[in-house]
Amino acid sequence: MDSLEHIDCPICGQDKTELLYNKDSLSVVTCKQCHLRYVNPRVSRQTLEKGYVETYYPPDKMERIHTDSMEWLQMTERLTELEKQCRDKGRLLDVGCGIGTFLHLARQRGWEPYGVEPSESGSAFAQEIHKLDVQCGTVFDADFPSAHFDAITLYHVLEHIPELNPLLSELRRVLKPQTGTLVIEVPNGESLQSRLQKADWPYVHPEDHLYYFSARSLPKLLQKHGFRDITLGKPRRVGPTAGFRFTFRRAATAALVRLHLGTVIRVYAN
DSSP: OOOEEOOOOTTTOOOOEEEEEEETTEEEEEETTTOOEEESSEEOHHHHHHHHHHTSSOHHHHHHHHHOHHHHHHHHHHHHHHHHHOSSOOEEEEETOTTSHHHHHHHHTTOEEEEEESOHHHHHHHHHTSOOOEEESOHHHHTOOTTOBSEEEEESOGGGOSOHHHHHHHHHHHBOTTTOEEEEEEEOTTSHHHHHHGGGSTTOOTTTOOEEOOTTHHHHHHHHTTOOSOEEOOOOOOOSOOOHHHHHHHHHHHHHHHTTOSSEEEEEEO
8 A cells, every 4th residue: 555644633633533443454533522533544645636537437337327227316316405405596516526417417407517526537428428517627626716606515525535624615715605505415424334333334445435424523624614504414215116115214214314323414504
């Protein structure tokens, strides 16, 4: 493994942690001050970024995502809940938009979609197949105007970002004040499943999942950057059928979400 880099907690700036577990020759720790769980030391930013640009979306993965009915159902569920939070359908920025499925659906429902995606192949798919305004790179490369977007979404992106604080400062700059909505969905590091499985939890792959946020730690990070009116969303289980088994699982998922123990957490902030 390449040389590792040691970091302080990105929320409180402290370096007071205790070890939770080791996996793949890396350590996941928890901050004693603010309770953020994160990888420390971690793979260097340069190594991570190279992987996202060059190899994150091979052709077979893009085709699988594009034709997967569950993927479309999941994106529809996310969009439906977003529209309950936003008064108007205006400019929408999806950070880490992948191959553009979510933005494609949003355009069909009246949004003006924009995306940024570091993967060369993923952004090319969004541009060529879905005809979307997607830039290959980061939100910094895009250099959007201030107070430009009505909504900004990051679905399973923030846990991959080495430098959290500069990104959130930039997102606040380009989001409309007072009326703009920021949406972040990440794996829940304090979910029931993560507590039971620990290092065996499927979302634990510390080479690229750098943080394991919770309903406690993620709002603290957003408050640090001046976001207010922070609320927890209610992501719903989706499925192609509505039989008894699915209905039971959806009800169980909803109960865990209410207790902040669901597999993922979704946060809305203004």
